[in-house]
Amino acid sequence: MPQLFKPGKLCYTESMKKIVSLILILVTAFTLAACGSRPRITIHEKEYYTQPAVEAAADDVVRPEIQAVFDEYENGMREYCDFMYRYNSSGNKPAMADELTEYATMINELGAYFTCSAEWDLTEAERAYRDEVQERVTRILVNSAAGID
Secondary structure, X not given: OOOOOOOOOOOXXXXXXXXXXXXXXXXXXXXXXXXXXXXXXXXXXXXXOOOOOOOOOOOOOOOHHHHHHHHHHHHHHHHHHHHHHHHHHOOOHHHHHHHHHHHHHHHHHHHHHHHHHHHOOOOHHHHHHHHHHHHHHXXXXXXXXXXXX
């Protein structure tokens, strides 16, 4: 029987482990580098990830442009829940597949945009308004899941 493992020499499995480890390190490095440049998100040709251009404001002010962003998120979530109620009540779900895909894309984009707003330069009042919107949306989603209007 041939000797597969010779003392003092690198065996096949050890060299494979090193190669696989090197590949994983490179993949991780490229992944981290890719995360540094965020892709833009668009909803109906509207670019997101960046804070809307607004003038500086006092801490007790909610600027209309910022409020509009949070309201759009809340309204989009309400619209999605309404659709899901219709979808779940439908006797012909395959006919609604395209609409389901559109809503799933919209929710994904709105959620990513809302999440990015945590990095914006918001006033105290805007942060409070953002938290209120998130509480209402959470309540909407919980009620929707429970079948409550």
